[in-house]
Amino acid sequence: MQKKKGFATISDVAKHANVGKTSVSRYLNGEQNKLSEQMVDKIANAIKTLDYRPNHSARMLKAGQSKLIGLLLADVTNPYSIDVLQGIEDVCRQQGYMLMVCNTNNQQDLQAQYLSLLEAHRVDGLIINTAGMTPKQVTHFQTLSCPLVLVDRIDTSLGYDSVGLDNHQAVTQVCQHLLSESYDALLVITESLEVEPRQARVDAISDFCDQNTRLQHQVFEMDKMCVDSIAQAITTFTAEFPQQKKAIFTTNGVAMMSTAKALKTLNLQIRRDIGLIGIDDPEWAQLFEGGITVMRQPSKIIGQTACERLLTRIQGSQEAPQHLTLSAELIVREST
Template sequence: MKMVTIGDVAKRAGVSKSTISQYLNGRYEYMAIETKERIKKVIKELDYNPNKIARSLKQKKTTTIGVILANILYSFNTKVMRAIEDVCNESGYHVIICNADDNTEKEKRYIEMLLSKQVDGIIAMPTSSNMELYQKLWKRNFPLVFIDRILSDIQVSAMLLDNEKAAKLCVGELADNGYEKIAIMTMAPATSTPRMERLVGYKKAVEEYELYSDGNYVITSPIKEMQTRLGNLLESPNPPEALIAANDLTLMEILKHVRVNNLKVPKDLALIGIDEPSFADIFTPSLSTVAQPAFEIGAGAAKLLIEKIKGIELNKGIVHRFEPELIRRSSSVKA
């Protein structure tokens, strides 16, 4: 079957190819209503499908953005991605999702792939190891927005939680319930922005509340070692009374340890986590959390990137901090 061309549509509609092109690109403010309706009818009759690849090359726009996530298994990242997709879909943009697994080489390959596909912009959860690559994009004024992380040497706008405040809310909730020996667990390496900032917030809050301080109460561990590290801490001569899970994957590992060792929460170990997993309110006992507005962060990043693509957003390097929300439930209340 012969492919229908823009020339075929123009001939049938009795107009020029440039008029058809203007119609397809939405530039028909001054086009007669009768002409628009006639073109619309002919396109339907001929079942014409514009060659979007050719059009994008001509316009130097692909209406496609890339999103590089650190780890799609985080509930936060899943929610962020959904919000980005919603905003982009409403705005006529397509999304390519990349899961970098916090692997710098994988991240680099994804950046190169997205650029080869001529995406109009990138939303990324960057690693500092690819600083040079991101710097090159920034210097080219390539539309770029960071989520959950910042790179101090690059003035790229970023959307992320007030991580220090989130950790302080966790410590404050436990301290207000009478706990003095509070530990925190996060994933290693603790070099990403949220992990570092949450540890800083924890240490500041322990000092402000004049709580017991012990270097062993700060655990940074790979996922596969968390069970062992937590067991060693809880079996030590001076175990903590309460524990902060710095993200949802860490919380899952803690809950596994609690179940396997028949620990009672909060009697044996009080618990609070940063992030709001879907099961927090139906778990027994219900889990206290400090939630971050993932959908708002994702939507904000997508809207900002589209503004950058359109040349509307002129400010450089603005860091947008979002407020954490304490959700008090049974796991942090002293038995």
């Protein structure tokens, strides 16, 4: 079996052209005016013959930067994460950076492993969307030598730039819409409340209902998209509020999908039997029984803003941490 050929090096080019490595470096760095015409031709021919390709990473590291940005995503299967990724990637492409993406699958152990991996690759900066913020994780952040920006984790006590949704605005608009449509009983279905934005949305609903007693609410924390348990929660909720006009609010697209499946198993029709509204606007939402009313997050813009903020830090900005929140857009469909 033929042995796999390795990559040609500057030394190989210099040897083939019968010139010094310094001359090859000058050629590669655009200093060809310092070389004789004959030497330029010899080096160019050697590069072509050996199919030499400059080691971009080594050159960048020698210059004190890698032109790499690391991205830690909590769940790459979540449509929100995909949109955020696209926004970050757009900015990286425009600014000449390469993006390294790691999916933690909502596992804190994986997050620590990927952080170490990205550090080993000497990324210039990190954008982090994590499953939670334990003291151990925060301590790890503080040991990093590169700047970082948090996405969808708005905790002003951490001392880092952060970008995410204005959860209070989104939830307030949801509740006002439901009241305008005469709903007076609300079941909140959410994934684990250990994740800060979900807890913030549930807290905002509780605050709204405390000030607007006409709207009563219950909260159900689902267990790993278990449709049967959601169906049972809906059944219990409808039994407790037999006379009220009822609706369900889901805190993200994953909870919305599981809730839609549960409503199908119960043979309940949205709007006629129960309203449905949620945060996130996956493509399928507009197709489900005439469409689900949603608060559409500016997910791609959140990604772009986070990357722009990180590049500012990479360039040396020492200003105080910024906590940027963007507004969601109410998209009314048949479900409410």
